[in-house]
Amino acid sequence: MKDTIQIVGAGIGGLTTAHTLQQKGFNVEVFEAAPEIKHVGAGIVMANNAMQIFKKLDIHQQIEAAGNIIYTMKITDEQLQPISMVDLSEFAHKYNVQTVAIHRGDLQQILFDVVGNSNIYLGKRLKKIEQHADCTLTFEDNSTVKSKYLIGADGIKSIVREQLFENSTIRNANQICWRGICDCELPEKYQAVAIEAWGSGKRFGFVHIGKQKVYWYALINLKNKNIEDIQLTDIFRDFHNDVLKIIEATSQSQIIVNEMTDLKPIFKWQKKNVGLIGDAAHATTPNLGQGACQAIEDAYAFGKLLDAGFSIDETFKHYEKIRLNKAHFIVNTSWRIGKMAHLENKFTISLRNAMMRNFPKSANKKQFNKIMDISYLDDLIKQLR
Numbered sequence: 001m002k003d004t005i006q007i008v009g010a011g012i013g014g015l016t017t018a019h020t021l022q023q024k025g026f027n028v029e030v031f032e033a034a035p036e037i038k039h040v041g042a043g044i045v046m047a048n049n050a051m052q053i054f055k056k057l058d059i060h061q062q063i064e065a066a067g068n069i070i071y072t073m074k075i076t077d078e079q080l081q082p083i084s085m086v087d088l089s090e091f092a093h094k095y096n097v098q099t100v101a102i103h104r105g106d107l108q109q110i111l112f113d114v115v116g117n118s119n120i121y122l123g124k125r126l127k128k129i130e131q132h133a134d135c136t137l138t139f140e141d142n143s144t145v146k147s148k149y150l151i152g153a154d155g156i157k158s159i160v161r162e163q164l165f166e167n168s169t170i171r172n173a174n175q176i177c178w179r180g181i182c183d184c185e186l187p188e189k190y191q192a193v194a195i196e197a198w199g200s201g202k203r204f205g206f207v208h209i210g211k212q213k214v215y216w217y218a219l220i221n222l223k224n225k226n227i228e229d230i231q232l233t234d235i236f237r238d239f240h241n242d243v244l245k246i247i248e249a250t251s252q253s254q255i256i257v258n259e260m261t262d263l264k265p266i267f268k269w270q271k272k273n274v275g276l277i278g279d280a281a282h283a284t285t286p287n288l289g290q291g292a293c294q295a296i297e298d299a300y301a302f303g304k305l306l307d308a309g310f311s312i313d314e315t316f317k318h319y320e321k322i323r324l325n326k327a328h329f330i331v332n333t334s335w336r337i338g339k340m341a342h343l344e345n346k347f348t349i350s351l352r353n354a355m356m357r358n359f360p361k362s363a364n365k366k367q368f369n370k371i372m373d374i375s376y377l378d379d380l381i382k383q384l385r
């Protein structure tokens with residue numbers, strides 16, 4: 001029997017990595033702070049790169065069945081008039097797998113089930129970690145676990161990163177984001193499209209995650225506003241009526257609010273047999289919808305290195321070398337898009353929109369190709385030899 005690998009954090013990154021390692025014959029123990037997996041009020045888009053990996057793990061069909069397949073992504077103005085569009089069916093044809101919008105809780109449950117209840121320890125919040133030859137993990141309930149191989153998948157505020165790695169900076173994007181889910185009947189034309197409407201210093205995105213279930217998000221520039229005083233229907237009054245309908249159809253209990261942050265790129269994700277993955281290593285603003293997809297690529301990178309014949313020690317050592325560039329490309333590009341999306345001056349907005357409308361389709365496609373491609377890992381692994 002191969003070694004046991006401990007993972008802190010049962011988010012999308014931790015669970016996908018756990019399942020990948022199980023498939024390579026390792027035992028896993030996943031420690032999660034939350035006492036239960038909550039059905040939080042948000043959806044998520046699993047882009048083609050993530051879905052290709054789920055296909056290799058043979059769980060893509062479950063995810064497609066639980067969510068809603070989307071074929072187009074549009075950026076629009078306030079009145080839902082397109083500024084830019086990406087045809088996702090091209091990637092579906094190329095890679096033979098779809099892009100899926102899904103309830104986060106449903107995705108989490110699918111991953112939880114494949115990893116197996118008996119390998120996941122809930123209510124285990126890591127409070128202290130010491131690294132000698134092995135690591136000693138101490139949890140808030142004062143229980144301890146020894147770990148020879150450890151993966152920190154504990155999110156942007158990672159304790160593993162904070163206690164074992166050099167200082168890192170969480171950056172505030174000065175934008176606040178509401179996310180909600182509602183049951184509503186929208187016109188058929190929206191069924192297979194993810195739309196993000198850009199206004200002045202604000203934007204509103206929505207996508208179906210089921211036949212009559214819509215996940216939406218709304219972002220505004222944060223300017224010392226008191227969140228409690230904000231009425232979203234007032235803020236988005238100048239948007240298309242369908243936007244207002246969606247907000248009005250959502251009950252308050254189905255809305256969550258966060259400030260937008262990311263992790264300023266760090267260049268060390270590994271210290272002996274401890275590795276950071278997902279948001280713990282490279283949290284990004286959500287403007288490319290790639291944070292979780294990149295965590296899933298981390299899991300895939302671990303599996304690819306093992307498949308290539310590297311030992312588990314070598315896998316920990318090499319993993320950051322093959323993942324840093326792409327993950328940092330996403331963090332940096334997403335940060336720039338976030339700023340571009342929230343311009344406030346009417347003149348610069350019309351200039352931006354005109355430029356985006358005339359942006360060559362081929363250049364747009366090239367950027368998306370780079371994001372959806374996961375074969376770059378094969379090339380980088382060859383260079384390690």
Ligand SMILES: Cc1cc2nc3c(=O)[nH]c(=O)nc-3n(C[C@H](O)[C@H](O)[C@H](O)COP(=O)(O)OP(=O)(O)OC[C@H]3O[C@@H](n4cnc5c(N)ncnc54)[C@H](O)[C@@H]3O)c2cc1C
Nearest residue numbers: 009011012013033045126154155278279286289291292293
């Ligand atoms: C508004 C918004 C929209 C987004 N939309 C998308 C999208 O459409 N597509 C996409 O790919 N990504 C999206 N993302 C990004 C995505 O949510 C994250 O990148 C992804 O969830 C990261 O997964 P993770 O497993 O690395 O970390 P997390 O999801 O943060 O999971 C970390 C886990 O570790 C646990 N934990 C934390 N501390 C401890 C501790 N001390 N001990 C034990 N357990 C601990 C947490 O409880 C949690 O379960 C979005 C993000 C935001 C904010």
